[in-house]
Amino acid sequence: MKISRNKIYAAIAIVAVLVIAFCWGGGFAKGSPSSDLDNKTSVETAQKAATDGAVKADTETKSAIGTTTGAVETEKSAEAAKATASAVKVDQKAVAYSESKGMKIDKSTGKDKYQTDPVPEGKPIPVEPGTANITKTAKTCTMSIECKTILDNMDNLNKEKVELVPENGVIMPPTTVTFYEGESVFNLLQRETKKNKIHMEFVNTPIYNSAYIEGINNLYEFDCGELSGWMYKVNGWFPNYGCSRYVIKQGDVIEWIYTCDLGRDIGGGFNEQ
Amino acid sequence: MNNKGHIDAFSSYHPLVNFLYFALVLLYSMVLMHPACLAISLIGAFTYSIYMKGIKAVKFNFFILLPMLVVTAVINPAFNHEGATILTYLPNGNPLTLESILYGVAASTMMAAVICWFSCYNEVMTSDKFVYLFGRIIPALSLILSMILRFVPRFKAQIAVISNAQKCVGRDISNGGILQRARHGLTILSIMITWAMENAIETADSMKSRGYGLPGRTAFSIFKLEPRDKKALTAIGGLGFFVLLGVCFGSLYFRYYPTAKGHPLGILSTLPFLAYAALCIVPIIINQQEEKQWKATQLNS
Numbered sequence: 001m002k003i004s005r006n007k008i009y010a011a012i013a014i015v016a017v018l019v020i021a022f023c024w025g026g027g028f029a030k031g032s033p034s035s036d037l038d039n040k041t042s043v044e045t046a047q048k049a050a051t052d053g054a055v056k057a058d059t060e061t062k063s064a065i066g067t068t069t070g071a072v073e074t075e076k077s078a079e080a081a082k083a084t085a086s087a088v089k090v091d092q093k094a095v096a097y098s099e100s101k102g103m104k105i106d107k108s109t110g111k112d113k114y115q116t117d118p119v120p121e122g123k124p125i126p127v128e129p130g131t132a133n134i135t136k137t138a139k140t141c142t143m144s145i146e147c148k149t150i151l152d153n154m155d156n157l158n159k160e161k162v163e164l165v166p167e168n169g170v171i172m173p174p175t176t177v178t179f180y181e182g183e184s185v186f187n188l189l190q191r192e193t194k195k196n197k198i199h200m201e202f203v204n205t206p207i208y209n210s211a212y213i214e215g216i217n218n219l220y221e222f223d224c225g226e227l228s229g230w231m232y233k234v235n236g237w238f239p240n241y242g243c244s245r246y247v248i249k250q251g252d253v254i255e256w257i258y259t260c261d262l263g264r265d266i267g268g269g270f271n272e273q
Numbered sequence: 274m275n276n277k278g279h280i281d282a283f284s285s286y287h288p289l290v291n292f293l294y295f296a297l298v299l300l301y302s303m304v305l306m307h308p309a310c311l312a313i314s315l316i317g318a319f320t321y322s323i324y325m326k327g328i329k330a331v332k333f334n335f336f337i338l339l340p341m342l343v344v345t346a347v348i349n350p351a352f353n354h355e356g357a358t359i360l361t362y363l364p365n366g367n368p369l370t371l372e373s374i375l376y377g378v379a380a381s382t383m384m385a386a387v388i389c390w391f392s393c394y395n396e397v398m399t400s401d402k403f404v405y406l407f408g409r410i411i412p413a414l415s416l417i418l419s420m421i422l423r424f425v426p427r428f429k430a431q432i433a434v435i436s437n438a439q440k441c442v443g444r445d446i447s448n449g450g451i452l453q454r455a456r457h458g459l460t461i462l463s464i465m466i467t468w469a470m471e472n473a474i475e476t477a478d479s480m481k482s483r484g485y486g487l488p489g490r491t492a493f494s495i496f497k498l499e500p501r502d503k504k505a506l507t508a509i510g511g512l513g514f515f516v517l518l519g520v521c522f523g524s525l526y527f528r529y530y531p532t533a534k535g536h537p538l539g540i541l542s543t544l545p546f547l548a549y550a551a552l553c554i555v556p557i558i559i560n561q562q563e564e565k566q567w568k569a570t571q572l573n574s
Contacts, residue, residue, distance in 0.1 A: 163531075190366060197359065199355075199357060199370070200368070201354040201367055202366070215355065218357055
């Protein structure tokens, strides 16, 4: 192939476009300037965690795996660590606990059939929405919806959405609400948002057998940076499975929290618990 | 309006004028999502296509484009539930919002307008004009583009030829039972594809043997930038620039989510809309003027 002046110009133009795209994009790095460092440390913690036997993937942050190469590496190295470290140790306690409660865990993957890791000791195991038995017994629990993390990341927020963020970041203050025995966190959220005229959009994800909350109050996932979205917390714990599979009990404290950094800014990060 | 449409005087202008016009109109139709802009664009496209192609365009616009517009408008709220005004809840549990309906209507209007503008573009910007404009700067690309742009009409014409030939030997899609018809249809399609590939290679070879795209090769053209072209060029460029100013000053701003909201209308901020409307009907104005001139030269009118 003959190299002509035009071809060189074309090559320069393509490189320039790529460079501009590289500098322009990569919004997730904006929020955390030390993202490289974060990835490294997360790999280390992941290895540690793997040998300790407690790697958890949160189904709510479904985009965690594969969002950054760091996360993929984390997974790989975690798996490698799993394989090399004595396989007996892995998740032993959690597996035993989860299985005793009736969770079916696949021996080869260490997860159940909806990609859920064993539940840590003392926490409720997932109940599939189809099998849940909803009775007429009314009970009460506390529910709140807030997006305080956005207040610290206003510059990342989609400009059209600024007016939607309440001044104190609270969309629904902690409220005592009624639910029926056997209902899931998702059922409650859907009913309460309907009742209070709060917008909420979800999508059913068959692979996790749960609803995924895309947006509440028109604040959507990815609206405040590439690592943002909704997570839920029950009694201070971020369940490692979807909200359709979490059955509420009397007196539970349910919090819906918006994260701008994959859960790290609200204490529910991947591999952290 | 006669059935075959009018002779388009705008087509006889310099290719640069035609191209600038369609480039601007298509770009603005795609980018400007303000409801008023979309309405202007759709009306402009419908008017021009009907003016140019007559009854054929009326059929296409009202029996294909409008139903398509309605269907695509309905699709958006079925999948998109964003928006602050919740009207009701869909059976699957997600909200049906006013904003998603509005956006659906806007997006489908935009699509219909762009398709209609492209049908006009195909009529006006023939491949010789396109190759004349871009043959020197981007020879390979302009040839490919002009081939692609006339691909569908050419395919249609050729399929009619093949179908007729097959009809002569009793193998058209109108002969035989359902299965046989399907088989004949497939044969016609296969002949069509064979022809298309061969034709593409032939075109490439033919252009190569003529030295197309070689440095120093001159090309004959019948186009000359006359004073009327310059006038039209200034008018189109000026109007286009004015609309661009409107965009820069935000008077054409409109957002659909989370609430539908636009720039407040004032005396000054309506000017870009007027400029846009004027831009869209430039060919109609030119045609009208031309017609008036022609009528004035007739002795017994």
